[in-house]
Amino acid sequence: MPHKPREPALTVYCARTGDHNDRAMAGARLLGDALSKKLGQPADSIGQPAPVFYQGWRQDLADAMPALAELAARLDRLFECDRLPLLVLSRCAASLATLPVLMRHRPDACVVWLDAHGDLNTPQTSLSGYLGGMALAGPAGLWDSGLGKGLPLANIILVGARDLDPAEQALVDAGAVGLVPASADCAARLRTALAGRPAYVHIDCDVLAPGIVPTDYRVPGGFTPATLHAVCEVLAASAPVGIEIAEFENAWPENGEPASPDALLDALDPLLARLRTPA
Numbered sequence: 001m002p003h004k005p006r007e008p009a010l011t012v013y014c015a016r017t018g019d020h021n022d023r024a025m026a027g028a029r030l031l032g033d034a035l036s037k038k039l040g041q042p043a044d045s046i047g048q049p050a051p052v053f054y055q056g057w058r059q060d061l062a063d064a065m066p067a068l069a070e071l072a073a074r075l076d077r078l079f080e081c082d083r084l085p086l087l088v089l090s091r092c093a094a095s096l097a098t099l100p101v102l103m104r105h106r107p108d109a110c111v112v113w114l115d116a117h118g119d120l121n122t123p124q125t126s127l128s129g130y131l132g133g134m135a136l137a138g139p140a141g142l143w144d145s146g147l148g149k150g151l152p153l154a155n156i157i158l159v160g161a162r163d164l165d166p167a168e169q170a171l172v173d174a175g176a177v178g179l180v181p182a183s184a185d186c187a188a189r190l191r192t193a194l195a196g197r198p199a200y201v202h203i204d205c206d207v208l209a210p211g212i213v214p215t216d217y218r219v220p221g222g223f224t225p226a227t228l229h230a231v232c233e234v235l236a237a238s239a240p241v242g243i244e245i246a247e248f249e250n251a252w253p254e255n256g257e258p259a260s261p262d263a264l265l266d267a268l269d270p271l272l273a274r275l276r277t278p279a
Contacts (some may be wrong), residue, residue, distance in 0.1 A: 006084040008275040010035055011074055015047025015067035017093045018060040018131030020216055023249035024090040025049035027214075031248045031261045032088040038265060039086075039275060046070050047090075057123060057131040060093075061145065068097040068147060075242075079105035084275060087244035091216075092119055092135040092204050098244060099139035100148030102200050106241050110197040111136075111151060112190070114159045114231070115204035116219035118168035120177070125167035133165075153177050157193050159186065159231065160207040163219045182207070182223055187230040191237075199238040201271065205247045205264060214249040214259045228267040236274040243271060 012032030014025045026049060036043045047067040054060070071087075075098055078085045087098065092115065102109060113119070119136040122143040126133055138145035140153055153171065157178040164172065172179045180189045210218035212225060223231070245268075251259055265272070 006082055008039065008041055008086050009078050009083040010039065010041045010043040010086045010088070011046060011071075011078075012043050012088045013046045013067070013071050013094050014049055014090050015064060016050040016052060017064040017068070017091045018057065019052045019091060020054065021249075021253070022049060022052050023214065023251055023253070024216065024247055027248040027250040027259070028088045028090040030250045030259075031245065031264070034261045034265060035086065035088065035272075039272065041086075043088075044074070046074060057126070057129050057134065060131045061096075064093070065146070068094065072097040072101050072147065075101045076104075084240075085242040085244070086275065087242070088248075089244055089246040091132050092202075092246045093132045094246065095119075095135045095202060095244065096138045096145045096147045099136070099151050099200075102242060103139070103150035104148075106198065106200065107150070108198060109200045109241050110155050110157060110194060111202065112157050112159055112194070112199045112235060113161075113202050114207040114228075115161060115202070116163050116206040116217060116222060117204070118158055118161050118164045118172075118177075120168045120171055121165055122167075125165065127165055157190070159190060160223055162221050163217075182221055182227070184227075186223075186227065187234050190231060191234045194234070194238055197238070199235055199240050201235050201240050201243045203243070203245045203268070205245070205249075208264075208267075213261065213264050214252045215247050216249065225263055225267040229270060232268055232271040236270040240271065240274065
């Protein structure tokens with residue numbers, strides 16, 4: 001008898017969480033609306049956009065903690081109800097709340113982190129003090145964010161990372177975390193790295209080459225939409241246990257022109273189509 005597909009549940013998190021600007025909070029809403037229309041799914045919303053003023057990681061985390069706790073509770077309920085989480089996050093720092101919950105429910109899952117950066121810094125190793133650069137390190141137990149841990153480094157695969165700080169590069173060089181570079185054969189290399197493990201997928205839009213969609217950071221050498229599409233085909237075949245998409249900004253910083261998520265959604269299509277098909 002065919003396995004019944006898990007019903008997806010779309011959640012949009014648009015609170016301030018260590019932002020440099022307000023474009024990702026608005027971008028989360030824009031992308032959430034587009035996904036809701038594409039999938040025929042209603043979206044629940046967590047948090048409200050707020051004025052941005054950089055205060056350093058400690059105060060940024062404290063200010064975001066109520067919304068992050070609500071996000072963690074929401075994800076916990078989704079796993080308990082056997083729903084498939086599809087999260088739109090304003091910033092990667094929100095993963096401080098999601099990944100510890102994932103590990104409580106799916107300790108077998110591999111976190112596939114599509115991002116130009118490793119986000120494996122701690123308050124002690126960060127060169128910038130930016131909260132988003134610590135988003136993966138907290139759940140991995142490298143520092144205490146107050147939101148939990150439990151993610152083994154061996155369960156992390158960085159995909160498309162090309163701007164690593166020294167402490168992050170040391171983890172890769174030691175083989176503590178996996179890395180699939182942004183290369184022509186990255187889809188095939190990701191399939192090998194996954195080795196049949198279930199995947200929880202995190203996508204920071206800056207994994208794409210600059211100029212495709214607006215993001216806070218623009219790092220040369222990223223994915224083309226076709227490459228991201230091929231990677232998503234591999235991820236779709238892994239029967240993902242959850243998906244989160246972060247860092248889409250609603251306008252181009254150079255001129256304020258409104259941005260469209262269409263190119264991103266087209267690239268993600270194999271993964272999104274998986275939400276409607278049996279495992």
